[in-house]
Amino acid sequence: MNDSLQKELTSRKSGICLYGFAPPKQATPSDELEAIVAQQLVRLGALPVDGLIVYDIQDETDRVSTPRPFPFLPTLNPEIYAHEHLGPLAVPKIVYRCVNRDTPDGFVRWLENVNRAAAPRIAVLVGAPSNRSHFGLPLTDAYALARQYAPNLLLGGIAIAERHARRLDEHERILAKTEQGCRFFVTQAVYDVTSTKSLLSDYAIAIHDKGGVPLPLILTFSPCGSLKTLSFMKWLGVAFPRWLENELRFATDPLAKSLELCEHIFAEVWDYARDKGIPLGVNVESVSIRKVEIEASVELLQLLRGRIERSER
Amino acid sequence: MNDSLQKELTSRKSGICLYGFAPPKQATPSDELEAIVAQQLVRLGALPVDGLIVYDIQDETDRVSTPRPFPFLPTLNPEIYAHEHLGPLAVPKIVYRCVNRDTPDGFVRWLENVNRAAAPRIAVLVGAPSNRSHFGLPLTDAYALARQYAPNLLLGGIAIAERHARRLDEHERILAKTEQGCRFFVTQAVYDVTSTKSLLSDYAIAIHDKGGVPLPLILTFSPCGSLKTLSFMKWLGVAFPRWLENELRFATDPLAKSLELCEHIFAEVWDYARDKGIPLGVNVESVSIRKVEIEASVELLQLLRGRIERSER
Numbered sequence: 001m002n003d004s005l006q007k008e009l010t011s012r013k014s015g016i017c018l019y020g021f022a023p024p025k026q027a028t029p030s031d032e033l034e035a036i037v038a039q040q041l042v043r044l045g046a047l048p049v050d051g052l053i054v055y056d057i058q059d060e061t062d063r064v065s066t067p068r069p070f071p072f073l074p075t076l077n078p079e080i081y082a083h084e085h086l087g088p089l090a091v092p093k094i095v096y097r098c099v100n101r102d103t104p105d106g107f108v109r110w111l112e113n114v115n116r117a118a119a120p121r122i123a124v125l126v127g128a129p130s131n132r133s134h135f136g137l138p139l140t141d142a143y144a145l146a147r148q149y150a151p152n153l154l155l156g157g158i159a160i161a162e163r164h165a166r167r168l169d170e171h172e173r174i175l176a177k178t179e180q181g182c183r184f185f186v187t188q189a190v191y192d193v194t195s196t197k198s199l200l201s202d203y204a205i206a207i208h209d210k211g212g213v214p215l216p217l218i219l220t221f222s223p224c225g226s227l228k229t230l231s232f233m234k235w236l237g238v239a240f241p242r243w244l245e246n247e248l249r250f251a252t253d254p255l256a257k258s259l260e261l262c263e264h265i266f267a268e269v270w271d272y273a274r275d276k277g278i279p280l281g282v283n284v285e286s287v288s289i290r291k292v293e294i295e296a297s298v299e300l301l302q303l304l305r306g307r308i309e310r311s312e313r
Numbered sequence: 314m315n316d317s318l319q320k321e322l323t324s325r326k327s328g329i330c331l332y333g334f335a336p337p338k339q340a341t342p343s344d345e346l347e348a349i350v351a352q353q354l355v356r357l358g359a360l361p362v363d364g365l366i367v368y369d370i371q372d373e374t375d376r377v378s379t380p381r382p383f384p385f386l387p388t389l390n391p392e393i394y395a396h397e398h399l400g401p402l403a404v405p406k407i408v409y410r411c412v413n414r415d416t417p418d419g420f421v422r423w424l425e426n427v428n429r430a431a432a433p434r435i436a437v438l439v440g441a442p443s444n445r446s447h448f449g450l451p452l453t454d455a456y457a458l459a460r461q462y463a464p465n466l467l468l469g470g471i472a473i474a475e476r477h478a479r480r481l482d483e484h485e486r487i488l489a490k491t492e493q494g495c496r497f498f499v500t501q502a503v504y505d506v507t508s509t510k511s512l513l514s515d516y517a518i519a520i521h522d523k524g525g526v527p528l529p530l531i532l533t534f535s536p537c538g539s540l541k542t543l544s545f546m547k548w549l550g551v552a553f554p555r556w557l558e559n560e561l562r563f564a565t566d567p568l569a570k571s572l573e574l575c576e577h578i579f580a581e582v583w584d585y586a587r588d589k590g591i592p593l594g595v596n597v598e599s600v601s602i603r604k605v606e607i608e609a610s611v612e613l614l615q616l617l618r619g620r621i622e623r624s625e626r
Contacts, residue, residue, distance in 0.1 A: 168555060194507050198555035205559060242481060242511035243585075246518060272556075 005051040005092035006120055006154050009184045012216055014274075015308040016281030018094070019044065019301055020053035020220065023081035026074045033076075037085045045089050047298065048305055052089075053186070053283055054078040056096040056126060060236070063130040069232040079110070083117070092122065094156065094186075100128040100136030107137055108149050115150035124156040124186055143180035157182035159217060162239045164202070165195035171202040175210070184215055186283055189222035192239040193265045197272050204276035218281040219269060221262045221304065223296040224248055225255030229288045236287065255296050263303050270311065282308070318364040318405035319433055319467050322497045325529055327587075328621040329594030331407070332357065332614055333366035333533065336394035339387045346389075350398045358402050360611065361618055365402075366499070366596055367391040369409040369439060373549070376443040382545040392423070396430070405435065407469065407499075413441040413449030420450055421462050428463035437469040437499055456493035470495035472530060475552045477515070478508035484516040488523070497528055499596055502535035505552040506578045510585050517589035531594040532582060534575045534617065536609040537561055538568030542601045549600065568609050576616050583624065595621070 008016050021044075024036050044052060059072040076085075082093040099107060114121045125146070127139035137145075146153055157177040164170035174185055190196050196219070207214045222238075224230050230248055234240065240248070244261060251257035266282065273280040282304045286297035321329050334357075337349050357365060372385040389398075395406040412420060427434045438459065440452035450458075459466055470490040477483035487498055503509050509532070520527045535551075537543050543561055547553065553561070557574060564570035579595065586593040595617045599610035 164555075192507075194505075194554045194556070198559075201556035201559040205563065241507045242477075243507070243514035246511075246514040250518065 002090060002092060003120055005094070006122060008050060009122070009154060009156075009216055012213060012279045014216070014279040014281070015312055016050050016216060016218065016279075017048065017301065017305050017308065018051045018053050018218060018281065018283040019047050019049045019297075020055060020283045020285035022055045022057050023076040023078050023085075026076055028076075033085075041086065041089055044086065045091065047091075047301065049091060049301065050281075051092040051094055051122075052082070052086075053094045053124075053285075054082040054086075054096065055285075056098045058098050058101075058126075058129055060129040063237070064235060066235060069228060069235055079114070083121075094122045094124060096124045096126055098126045098136075099139060099142040100126075102137040102142070104137060104141065104145065107142060108145055111146055111149035111153065115152050120152045120154060121150075122154040122156065124158065126158055140180065143177070143182075147181050154183055155181045156184045156186055156218075159185040159187050159199065160237070161187060161190065161192065161195040161199045162237055164199040165192070165239065168198075168202065170199050171206050174203055174215075175206060178215060182215070184218060184281075186218040187220050188236065189233055189238045189285070189287070190219050190265055190269070191224075191233075191244060191261070192241055193268050194241070195239060196265075196269050200269070200273055200276055200278055204278055214276075214278040216279040216281050217273070218283045219266070220283045220285060221266060221300055222285050222287050223255055223262070223293050223300055224258040225288065225290065225293045225296060227254075229290075229293060230254075232287055255292060259296060259300050259303065262300055263307065266304050267307060270307070274311075315403060315405060316433055318407070319435060321363060322435070322467060322469075322529055325526060325592045327529070327592040327594070328625055329363045329529060329531065329592075330361065330614065330618050330621065331364050331366050331531060331594065331596040332360050332362045332610075333368060333596045333598035335368045335370050336389040336391050336398075339389055341389075346398075353399065354402055357399065358404065360404075360614065362404060362614065363594075364405040364407055364435075365395070365399075366407045366437075366598075367395040367399075367409065368598075369411045371411050371414075371439075371442055373442040376550070377548060379548060382541060382548055392427070396434075407435045407437060409437045409439055411439045411449075412452060412455040413439075415450040415455070417450060417454065417458065420455060421458055424459055424462035424466065428465050430465075433465045433467060434463075435467040435469065437471065439471055453493065456490070456495075460494050467496055468494045469497045469499055469531075472498040472500050472512065473550070474500060474503065474505065474508040474512045475550055477512040478505070478552065481511075481515065483512050484519050487516055487528075488519060491528060495528070497531060497594075499531040500533050501549065502546055502551045502598070502600070503532050503578055503582070504537075504546075504557060504574070505554055506581050507554070508552060509578075509582050513582070513586055513589055513591055517591055527589075527591040529592040529594050530586070531596045532579070533596045533598060534579060534613055535598050535600050536568055536575070536606050536613055537571040538601065538603065538606045538609060540567075542603075542606065543567075545600055568605060572609060572613050572616065575613055576620065579617050580620060583620070587624075 284301040597614040
């Protein structure tokens with residue numbers, strides 16, 4: 001794995017393009033897994049990206065009271081999937097790790113292993129999905145252990161604009177996570193331009209007040225091609241303004257409409273972030289496993305990458 | 314008074330431009346009042362508008378618990394101010410009337426008087442400022458009396474996008490008020506593009522479902538040139554997205570920034586409404602009595618009128 005993405009992130013480069021996905025299910029039979037890996041090596045290797053994000057999927061059912069629209073099925077360990085199965089891919093990888101499933105000992109073993117890797121690694125540590133789930137390793141402890149046992153590991157954090165809309169303190173969480181070692185941040189899928197701009201605005205003001213430099217904020221975009229995908233994203237905590245949800249619900253082609261809306265949202269936030277001096281990047285994903293939605297996510301990646309290239313020319 | 318505005322409203326014309334203001338304070342000495350009237354005849358007569366809105370200012374202190382940033386001072390009767398003091402102005406007028414200060418008898422006398430006017434009149438009936446103020450004439454009774462005693466009176470209603478953001482039912486209120494005789498709607502100052510688009514979206518869907526035609530929606534725009542004006546507008550119930558409030562708070566020239574933001578918001582909502590087939594109009598006002606903010610409101614009116622003309626060319 002080359003260290004180009006590390007350099008781009010730590011030099012706070014604007015316009016970083018990533019593609020995010022979850023590893024295959026744990027229950028995948030080994031011959032099937034082999035076929036999936038072979039296919040992904042080709043498909044992901046062809047993507048015009050600066051890096052891949054491999055998610056660590058949690059069963060978040062204690063976060064919300066409504067039933068999960070899709071059943072939760074445990075996936076393969078993202079670290080192993082990224083660096084072993086997809087090891088032949090030269091493209092840099094960012095691995096998510098949900099630390100609320102870790103014990104301190106287990107987490108330290110993981111850190112020591114990561115720190116010994118031939119090329120420096122990049123990880124995003126994820127805390128408990130809700131305040132109600134107080135088990136496992138607290139995020140703050142995980143950051144402290146990471147600084148101690150894996151100084152070579154480049155750390156990123158999660159930033160959630162929807163949380164900012166409710167509590168107006170997400171920029172403070174970003175600053176606190178920066179103190180704890182994070183060097184970039186990734187959002188969840190952006191469909192609400194207002195809360196995203198509000199988070200950028202408060203972050204820019206805070207950085208201006210305390211001195212220092214704004215870190216790269218990677219905005220996640222995710223196509224939404226069906227009412228089922230829409231309800232799943234809402235379940236995951238993604239906010240949809242009423243009018244935008246109506247547009248998707250009543251579109252003859254919701255998938256195409258969602259791409260159009262995502263591109264429009266990106267353009268507005270991109271201009272705003274540029275005005276505020278915040279380096280923005282994108283991470284495109286598909287929360288659905290339907291072929292058309294996965295293909296649309298690649299199309300969206302190309303659309304957004306094209307916009308970035310045109311604006312930087 | 315000519316009936317051009319009646320015709321524009323009832324033919325559901327897009328792009329109607331209005332200018333809104335409150336009558337002078339009741340306590341104004343008569344010689345001062347004469348000077349104000351003389352000045353307003355010139356100033357308002359020169360405005361490039363299709364009509365004027367004369368507000369009926371209420372003491373809304375039971376609507377919110379925080380103190381009113383500016384003291385409430387009763388103003389002259391808007392009906393008398395519009396049609397007697399400003400009688401020499403040929404430009405059509407829309408008069409607001411807060412019916413919660415009316416008894417049925419008093420309101421009927423007003424209606425009979427209005428109905429006898431030489432030229433047909435236009436009025437917007439305003440209900441109680443909060444659910445807590447249950448005195449005076451209910452709005453539904455007022456509409457019924459208006460249909461009975463003043464069939465010549467063209468009625469408009471209030472539409473509040475901020476209410477839609479909270480309860481998602483403002484389009485139903487618009488439909489109910491339409492049933493009760495309203496032929497156009499006026500919003501409060503628009504600074505939140507999302508709730509405004511959401512209201513338009515739900516209104517368009519409801520009209521599509523039930524059949525019928527969308528009525529003109531007049532969006533109010535109001536410059537905001539100081540933190541005091543900002544806090545007053547917030548007190549009045551106008552929603553400011555966090556990022557936009559930051560822009561105003563930290564602008565070197567908040568008044569110029571507010572005009573830029575208003576124009577941007579208008580352009581976005583105008584395109585959206587056009588796409589949905591909803592006839593949109595604008596009403597520009599200044600909630601502040603500072604000279605610079607009043608002058609800015611006239612500049613804003615010209616900016617928005619210019620945009621409308623360019624888009625209709």
